[in-house]
Amino acid sequence: MTTTPALTAPPPVLILQRVAQSRGGRPLFDGVDLALHPGQLLWVQGANGSGKTSLLRLICGLSAPRAGRVHVAQALLYIGHRPGLKDVLSVIEQLRSSAALAGRPCSEGEALAALAPVGLDEAAGLRLAQLSEGQRRRAALAQLWLPRAPRLWVLDEPLAALDTAMADRLAQRLDRHADEGGSVVFTSHQALPLKRPVRSLQLGWS
Amino acid sequence: MPRPHPIWRYASPAHFLPLTGRLLPALWALAALGIGAGLALGLFIAPSDAQQGEAYRILYLHVPAAWIAMVCYAAMAFWALWGLAWKTRLAFVLMRALAPTGALFAVLTLLTGSLWGRPTWGAWWVWDARLTSALLLALLYVGFIALTSAIDTPDDPRRGDQAGALLALVGALNLPVLYFSVSWWNTLHQGASITPRGSAIAPQMLAGLLLATLGFWAYAAAAVLTRARRLLQARVESEARWPRALGGLA
Amino acid sequence: MPAPWAAAAALARREWSNTWRQPAEWLTPLGFVVGVAAMFPLGLGPEPARLRELAPGLLWIAALLGSLLSLPRLFAPDLADGSLEQWWLAPLPRPLAVALKLAVHWALGSLPLVLVAPLLALAFGLDNLTPLALSLLLGTPALALLGGLGAALVLHARAGAGLLALLLLPLQVPVLVFGTAAANGGANAQAALLLLGAWLAVLLALAPWATSAALSLMLD
Helix, strand or coil: CCCCCHHHHHCEEEEEEEEEEEEEEEEEEEEEEEEEEECCEEEEEEECCHHHHHHHHHHHHCCCEEEEEEEEECCCEEEEECCCCCCCCCCHHHHHHHHHHHHHHHCCCHHHHCCCCCCCCCCCCCHHHHHHHHHHHHHHHHHHCCCCCCEEEEECCCCCCCCCHHHHHHHHHHHHHHHCCCEEEEEEECCCCCCCCCEEECCCCC | CCCHHHHHHHCCCHHHHHHHHHHHHHHHHHHHHHHHHHHHHHHCCCCCEECCCCCHHHHHHHHHHHHHHHHHHHHHHHHHHHHHHHHHHHHHHHHHHHHHHHHHHHHHHHHHHHHHHHHHHHCCCCHHHHHHHHHHHHHHHHHHHHHHHHHHHHEHHHHHHHHHHHEEEEEEEEHHHHHHHHHHHHHHHHHCCCCCCCCCCCHHHHHHHHEEEHHHHHHHHHHHHHHHHHHHHHHHHHHHCCCCCCCCCC | CCHHHHHHHHHHHHHHHHCCHHHHHHHHHHHHHCCCCCHHHHCCCCCCCCHHHHHHHHHHHHHHHHHHHCCCCHHHHHHHHHHHHHHHCCCCCCCHHHHHHHHHHHHHHHHHHHHHHHHHHHCCCEEEEEHHHHHHHHHHHHHHHHHHHHHCCCCCCCCCCCHHHHHHHHHHHHHHHHHHHCCCCCCCHHHHHHHHHHHHHHHHHHHHHHHHHHHHHCCC
8 A cells, every 4th residue: 555645647667456476375465556656666564574575576577476467667677685696707797797688788887887886896806706795785786876777676675784875875876766767666674764755565464 | 257167167176076076986896896807807717828828918907007107197298288277276186196196007017018028038128119118107207206296395386286297298298209219219229029919819808908907997097086186185275274365565 | 789689698698607617517527427438448348349339328328417417507506696587587588598598508518528528439449430429419409408498397396416317317318319329320320310400409499498488487
C-alpha cells in the first residue's frame, strides 16, 4: 500500500498487480499492488526471510510470480545482493564488463570517472580479490555513476558493508537520479540518508 | 469463460484419490490372476521349445519386463512434459511414481536376459544391442531417481520436479538416437544377439505369454498408482502445514 | 556498438578471462587425460600390438571422462556470485549466451585435448592420427553441449561430479559410439564421422535452448 498519493501525468515505470510469491513451498507474500512513477523512491522493508529479495527478483524478471502480473516499462539496472563480481578481473574490467553485459558499454574514461565517486579510481587496476568487502561492494555500485544509466534502478541491500561517507554519497546519487526523473526500488535494513520523500512497502505477516 | 473439460477434475486430489482407491483392488486382483495363470501356463503346461529346451521359459518374464520398462519411461516423459506445460501437481507426482517401478522392471529385464543368455550362449552377459540398450535404460532410471533425491528438500518438491522432468524429457528424446547408435555399434562389431527365433509358437505358449503380460501390466499400474496416491497425499499435507500469507502488506 | 553485440562480446571476454586466469580450470582436464592415458598401459600391459588396437577407444574414453571434470564448475560459481543473473538479464538471447559460454569453455578446456590426444596416440603406436583428431574435433563440442545441459540440471543438487557422470553417460553414448568408430579408421570411419557431424549439428540447435530452459527453472 502507498503512503503518498499516486502522482498524475507521467506513466508508471513499474506496475505490480496482485502479485504473490512463494519460496521453497512457503508462501512469502500475496496481493501486492503497486504503481511506481518516475521520480519516486520505493523502500521495500520487512524482516529477514519476508521476501524482499524475491520481490526485487520478480521485478527484474528473474523469477515468475506465483500469481499476479508484473509490468516493467523499460530496461532496468539491477545490482543484487550478490552482484556478479569475478575475483580474477580488475576493478575497471569488472565495471566495463558489467556495463557492456547490460547492453551499455562504456569507454575507459567513463569507467574511471564512475570509479572516482566510490573512491576506487586509484585502485582501478587491482584485481577484485585484492579488495576488502566494503571496496568490493563499492565497485559493484560504481555502475550507478556511469552515463546512459536506465531510468529504473533495482538495488538489493545497497548499504551493505558501506561506511557513512559512502552511504551519504549513495543517497545523494539516488536523490539526483530521482530529480532527473528516474526511479529506484531498494531494500535495506537501515534508512538511507535521502532528502527526497520515500514510499514504503512493508512485507511480512500481519 | 469456457468450462474446462470434465477430465481435468481428476487432477485434483479430491477426485484422483477416490478414483484410484476404487481401481486399485481390481488391479491387484488382475495382477495376481494374470501372473499366476500366465506363469502356470508358461512354466508348467506349455511344451518345451524345440531349440532351446526349458531355458526359453524365462522369456515369460523377460518380454513383459522389457516392454513395461520402456513404456514406463515413455509415460514418465509424457507426464514430465505435461507437468512442465500445465504445471499440475498430479503430473509430476505420476512422473515420480513411475520411476521406481520402471527401474525395477528395467533391472528385471537385465537379470532375466542374463539368465536366458547363460544356458543359451554360455555367458552371463552379451553386449548385444538390446541388452546394452536395456542397461542404459536402467541407468537412465537410476539417474532420474538420483537427481530428484539429490535436489529434493523436505517441503519443496518443485525444483526436483522441474529438473527431473527436464532430465526425463531429454532422456526420452535421446532414446531413439541411443538405440540407433547402439544397434549400429553392434553391427560394426558383429556381436552376438539375443532374439527370440521366429518359429511357430504353440498356443499354450502364446496364451501364457499374453496372460503373464497382462498380469505384469496390472501389477505395474497398481504399484505406480499406489505410490502416486502416497506421494500426492504427502504433498497435500505438506502444503497444508504452511500458514497462508495474510495480505502481506502493512 | 549495438547492445546485443556488446553484451555478447562482454560475456565471451569475461568467460575467457575468468577461465584463463585460473589455470587449474583448464589445465586439470588436460592433465587428467594424460594421466589416465598413462594408466592404460600400466593396467593392460605394454604389449604394443594390443595398445595400438585399443588406443583410439581408450583415448576417447579418457577424453570423455576428462570433459566431465570441469562441468560442476561451469554454472555453479556463476549462480553463487550472481553472474548468472547478470547475463540472464543481458539483452542477449539466452540460448546464445549459453552457447557462447560453452564455446569458451570448450575452447579452453577441450581444444587442447584435441591437439594433445594425437600426440598421446603416437605414444600408443598409432601411425594415422587424422581419424582420431577429426573425431575428437567433432566429438568434444558434442560432449560439451550435453555437459552444459547436465551441469544446468544439477545446479541445485547436493551432489558432485559423480551424479553428473551418471546423468550424462547414457546421453553421451551416441557421441562415444560414433566418435570411436570414426577414430578407429577403416571402412566405417567416414560414415561414423558423418553421423557424428550430423548429431553435433542437432545438438548445436537444441542443446543451448534446452540448457537455457533448465537455467530459467533453476533461477526461478
